[in-house]
Amino acid sequence: MTSAALEAPRTDDERRAAVQEAASRFYRRKTLYSKLFLGATSLGLLIAFIPLFSIIYNVVRNGISYITWKFLTTPPQSPSIFHKHQIGGISNAIEGTALVFGMALLMSVPISIMVAIALYESHGRVMGALRTLLEVMIGMPSILFGIFIYTYVVERMHFQLTGLAGSLALTVLMVPLMSVACEQALRGVPAVLTEAGLALGAKKAQVMRKIVLRYALPRMLTAIMLSASRGIGETAPVLLVIGSTYVANWNLMTSQTTLTTLMYNIIQSFYNYQRSEVWAIALLLIVVVFVLNLASRIIVARLNRGHR
């Protein structure tokens, strides 16, 4: 292959001819490469989606038949040898989730926004270390938060398992997620807007409230929703501290059952029929997370309308 193309061309025409010849020879290889690459990425996509779709398929297939109005609104009933198919509903868990998770949101959202603002505003080493700590907390096994709350709350309340303890565990779990994500949202606000505000004689707090937070709001909502979806699906930290109940009692100071702890409890059931109930609860959870996500997208789209 000591072709002319490899020797140094002497004229402009020769050089152009050499480049064009090489390019057309390389063309087929180039095409093959890109096809292979496309194939590899498609395969990766397929591998990633197979478990996802099979989970959703199984959840829907096994769970959908249970979902009735009665199932959602009545308390559970334990099956017995004589009534193997008697399971009642999950109203206790729906109430428990709404209560425990709602309280956790009520605590974690304002705390996280404050933490995010503090992280955003300060530049010192101490704050840098705190941020790193929060990031580390995100990666911690979630049962640790349950153990922490068990040790410092449940034991001090004379080992009483309460919904409040569950809310606290979820709060400790969600605050790092939310605050780091919200800080990212704040960092996305162009510095020129802050400067413009200050140059008009605004105080820092005014700039934060009227410009920075307002601009970052859609992204912060997204961040909060994502962290919340993570929180609502958590089992381990809650399981340790909230106990369980059969009645929807709307009282944070008593034991509660949430959708996830109910799943954990009934999967250990003696009765097959009751065990398959977990699919229905899983379906419910997936729908709730999906709706939360959809709602946040709609809100964000509305907030974004008219600017950006």
Place this chain on the structure above:
Amino acid sequence: MESTTENSTMENSPRQSAATVGIDPSIVSMVDAIPSNAPVVPVMRLKDVAVSFNGKVAVRDVTFDVGKNRVTSMIGPSGSGKTTLLRALNRLHDLTKSAVVTGSITLDDVDIYKGGIPTTLLRTRVGMVFQRPNPFPTMSIYDNVASGLRFNGIKKKAFLDDAIEHSLRAAALWDSVESRLKVAAATLSGGEQQRLCIARALAVEPEILLMDEPTSSLDPVSTQHIEDLLTSLKEIVTIVIVTHNMQQAARVSDDCAFLLMGEDRAGELIEFATTEKIFTNPTDKRTLDYIQGRFG
């Protein structure tokens, strides 16, 4: 006017003296050749001003007076410290922890750093327009202009309505936005957004308006609009403008500060004089080289 008196004014005309030192007459012709007879009243005085970051000097040795109701331009190549200097004048460097401003900058004889003027009040007296138009994207046109007043506790609708019309008129934007004041500011074109930013800055009635290359991201027509605006604006506000563009400095400014990066990469003031003098008969050889286009 020039045709009838050409001969008699020839000797003193900027065009002629420029020719003798070899400056492109087309630039010089832009200089407003009729010097104002009104005495220059300094409103802001800079003395030995230097700005450094982390101990590294960015600009130094700056001493000049900003004349009331005049346009003062700051020119010089990239890295000469023009913008850094400008941002010292409304204490915007306060945001940067490592920044230190030394020397003295006085506004009506009160030191803006040591004289006890609260920073936020200083910034209502010394407004700023930035390099790229930066209207608040979440606010309407009306709310953008009102923002500065609201930040300073003015909430009365009648007052705001009046101030907003006045500022938008001063920024030559009123006619095109009058019917859509409640529309998001982001819907305006780039040139209109910059005029909106000028209106927003004017609404708090500053005594001095700092402009940091306000036309560098605009098309020629929008640039022309803003330049035309400056001439009328200086009736109501003193203007300090940083520009990359020598022709612009020649066209719009009365006084001109020329800055240059020294050997240690710190910017310094080379020369300050009337724009006419800088562009026709500069004292320093380096100024001459710059305006002749030898570098920068």
